[in-house]
Amino acid sequence: MDDSRKKRLDPLSTLLTHWPAELAGQASIEVGLSGGLDSMVLLDLLWRCREQRHFHLSAVHVHHGLSQHADEWVEHCRQACLARGVPLRVERVDVRPAGGESLEAVARDARYRVYRQSSAAGLALAHHLDDQSETVLLQLLRGGGPHALAAMPELRRLDRLWLWRPLLAWSRRELEAYAATHALTWVTDESNADTRWRRNLLRHDILPLIESALPDYRQHLQRCAHMMGQAAQILDEVADQDLDACLQQGRLLLSRLRTLGMPRQRQLLARWLKRLEAGEAGPDALADFHGQLLTAGADRHPQLRVGALSLLRYRDQVWAVRLGGGPLPQRQSLTGLFEAGEQTCHGGLLQWVTHERGIARDLLREGVELRQRCGGERLRLEVGHKPVKTLLQEAGIPPALRQSWPLLFLADGRLAAVPSVAVATDCRAPDGVWPIWLPD
Numbered sequence: 001m002d003d004s005r006k007k008r009l010d011p012l013s014t015l016l017t018h019w020p021a022e023l024a025g026q027a028s029i030e031v032g033l034s035g036g037l038d039s040m041v042l043l044d045l046l047w048r049c050r051e052q053r054h055f056h057l058s059a060v061h062v063h064h065g066l067s068q069h070a071d072e073w074v075e076h077c078r079q080a081c082l083a084r085g086v087p088l089r090v091e092r093v094d095v096r097p098a099g100g101e102s103l104e105a106v107a108r109d110a111r112y113r114v115y116r117q118s119s120a121a122g123l124a125l126a127h128h129l130d131d132q133s134e135t136v137l138l139q140l141l142r143g144g145g146p147h148a149l150a151a152m153p154e155l156r157r158l159d160r161l162w163l164w165r166p167l168l169a170w171s172r173r174e175l176e177a178y179a180a181t182h183a184l185t186w187v188t189d190e191s192n193a194d195t196r197w198r199r200n201l202l203r204h205d206i207l208p209l210i211e212s213a214l215p216d217y218r219q220h221l222q223r224c225a226h227m228m229g230q231a232a233q234i235l236d237e238v239a240d241q242d243l244d245a246c247l248q249q250g251r252l253l254l255s256r257l258r259t260l261g262m263p264r265q266r267q268l269l270a271r272w273l274k275r276l277e278a279g280e281a282g283p284d285a286l287a288d289f290h291g292q293l294l295t296a297g298a299d300r301h302p303q304l305r306v307g308a309l310s311l312l313r314y315r316d317q318v319w320a321v322r323l324g325g326g327p328l329p330q331r332q333s334l335t336g337l338f339e340a341g342e343q344t345c346h347g348g349l350l351q352w353v354t355h356e357r358g359i360a361r362d363l364l365r366e367g368v369e370l371r372q373r374c375g376g377e378r379l380r381l382e383v384g385h386k387p388v389k390t391l392l393q394e395a396g397i398p399p400a401l402r403q404s405w406p407l408l409f410l411a412d413g414r415l416a417a418v419p420s421v422a423v424a425t426d427c428r429a430p431d432g433v434w435p436i437w438l439p440d
């Protein structure tokens with residue numbers, strides 16, 4: 001909704017009128033209640049809406065244990081909830097940053113872990129217009145792109161929950177006015193005054209100066225966030241289409257990637273990492289890897305590690321693999337699995353497709369086993385027996401994956417297939433099934 005239109009009404013009427021369709025008819029909403037001004041306003045507003053909107057309201061307070069006043073905040077939240085008959089859960093979290101992590105980030109992660117445990121359909125947070133403008137500026141100062149400058153959306157998915165920020169259209173001053181009208185009380189987090197934090201520095205020293213020259217700067221930054229959100233959405237759509245066109249069996253084909261312009265290639269790689277839920281690679285690492293993909297000689301195997309995931313180039317393909325997971329089973333029985341279509345096994349995904357040179361179904365019904373390679377195995381083909389090692393090389397399987405590539409044995413001990421690569425001639429049938437195994 002256009003925020004300037006939203007603001008002409010008071011917060012309560014606006015909230016009631018513009019209730020998100022995704023939350024309409026939802027049975028329960030939980031408020032993230034810090035005890036500060038913003039979330040006290042949100043609690044009060046939602047409490048006033050609940051009759052007309054028919055939902056169950058509850059609150060959650062995360063006790064970080066960082067302030068000497070932390071217990072007083074809990075007490076304040078308890079009182080406010082008690083006065084309104086709103087159930088409150090208080091969750092203690094352990095906030096101890098490991099090397100290099102900021103206290104703020106660790107506390108935030110801990111809060112989100114608590115939010116994820118909510119049994120409500122929606123979790124409401126009290127970020128407002130000032131928070132949004134600060135976020136846009138901070139992202140700009142960090143060199144963020146469209147996704148970062150889109151800042152905080154009003155509504156987004158957090159696993160099975162809706163994360164909802166209903167107050168983004170109102171400034172802190174407007175929330176203060178609401179609190180005064182309704183005689184609300186709140187606690188003040190003393191760390192909000194500490195200008196060693198970049199956000200506080202911006203809030204206390206820099207933004208007042210900007211406001212003196214540009215009183216509407218908040219709305220302008222919010223508009224910027226809105227437009228960047230739309231731009232980011234378009235970029236994602238294009239990157240998804242490009243990815244679908246460049247991926248084959250989960251691998252990226254460089255010959256297809258090269259047909260795209262450089263920015264689209266970069267965008268595609270970032271989107272692929274996102275799809276794989278690999279985490280952020282960092283713009284420099286991604287740019288380096290992209291360069292190596294295109295220019296490194298055929299004898300080189302550029303690799304990008306992001307968390308547990310590795311993107312690795314071998315010949316004309318980029319593989320996404322999770323190397324160094326736990327030990328793989330030596331043997332795994334697969335009786336009846338090929339009827340099911342696909343199954344996770346041996347650290348990857350095994351799929352079965354009907355194929356004119358696939359394995360005869362009768363043979364599979366007697367039971368099959370996926371086994372770890374021991375070395376020296378050979379598969380029967382038209383030309384005689386061929387070493388599995390040679391088959392894997394010829395199929396373009398990267399050296400790092402060859403040793404752990406599973407082999408498929410029949411109940412009588414015959415090697416029936418190297419999944420995704422070849423099926424033994426003496427096991428084939430015209431309407432057989434071809435095993436495809438993709439590393440996770």
Ligand SMILES: Nc1ncnc2c1ncn2[C@@H]1O[C@H](COP(=O)(O)OP(=O)(O)OP(=O)(O)O)[C@@H](O)[C@H]1O
Nearest residue numbers: 032033034038039060061062063108124125126127
């Ligand atoms: N201790 C807490 N317990 C529960 N909810 C909290 C707590 N602290 C903050 N919140 C919720 O998060 C909102 C934003 O708080 P704050 O600005 O401190 O967090 P942030 O770190 O900027 O937010 P984000 O989670 O988007 O990074 C609050 O208005 C409130 O709804």
